[in-house]
Amino acid sequence: MERNIKIDCITLKKLQLGENNIGVSLLTSDNEVLFVMAFGAMKPKSKLFSGVNPFVEASWDLYYDPVKEYYRAKEVVVNNFNQEIQLSLESYYTASLFLEIILKSQGSDGVYPILKQCLYYLSKGENSKTVLIQFLLRVFLEQGLLPSFNSCSNCYTQIEKESLFYPGDYELHCCRCNSSRKALELNPGILRYCINTPTLDFNKALRIGLGQDSLELLKKYLLELIKNYTGGKLLTLNSSNGLI
Ligand SMILES: [Zn+2]
Incomplete structure (x- = not known):
């Protein structure tokens, strides 16, 4: 050393x-x-x-x-100093969640440049939900933990052929193969967003439109994934009073 x-x-x-x-x-x-x-x-x-x-x-x-x-x-x-992050509670809690996830995982491949970019965009006042989604998608992608969003993991039905897919713990199922009782329903538009945006330049990815309802669903889904990955509770989520 x-x-x-x-x-x-x-x-x-x-x-x-x-x-x-x-x-x-x-x-x-x-x-x-x-x-x-x-x-x-x-x-x-x-x-x-x-x-x-x-x-x-x-x-x-x-x-x-x-x-x-x-x-x-x-x-x-x-x-x-990234002080501007503290001007908005949403940005502050979102940035705090990033730090908690990184502390829990003790760092992971590629996470430093991802965090640096996310703090930059939060301090510029970007929509904290979109920044959170990009953080999680990119962290999962770097670690090879991002599910395949192209098709059902069981019967390989392509996303274009169905209107809704259901996430399991780490994979996606079509409506016929869905056995999980989770209520999250992801449409092909959300899945295409997950396939296409994490490899784009960060600024470009933030400009890709996805409706508010879809963003909310995707955020919920990715937070479930990160909770599985980090082994349960994230204190920042509990203390943010629904602001994340
Ligand atoms: Zn299927």
Whole structure:
């Protein structure tokens, strides 16, 4: 393990430890979650003070302490505070949900650039529901967890041949093969959106129209998937009072 590293990170969580110290969880540009001790960072005069808040993008100088077996922060240069996210409750809860999902999964392939883009668009005031849907579709796609949306996973009926499909735990079924009691009904328009948009340039994907009802259904479906994947409850969803 390298003793000294300099790496771009997004702050996921801060935890006060003792009077002046903060433990921060960082998502590195290598898509890993690192726990870092920021000694003295509670003091406003500390050079680490500005980097410890969630959503901050910064370049960190870290030193690995082989005795304590953790990284210590030496210096931090903030590139983007993403403060505008906190101007809207929907954006704030949506961004907080991203951080919770990443903390639970301890990072995953390709998640750093996805998070960076999503925070950027949330801070620009983009529709938080569409940003959430793109976050989840892209995270699943990177990990190979996105179901095939082209056909029923049981009888291979193509999506053009049916008006409704039903999600199981990780796959889709047509109405004849549907055995799950889940009430979610996904139409071919929603499924085509899932096939086509996650590989588009992010800005282009945000401009692809899908009706409000369809967006709401798709959001519900993807949140069910992520709950299965992360092993259950997401605290941010419970505390958002229906704003997500
Ligand atoms: Zn079928």
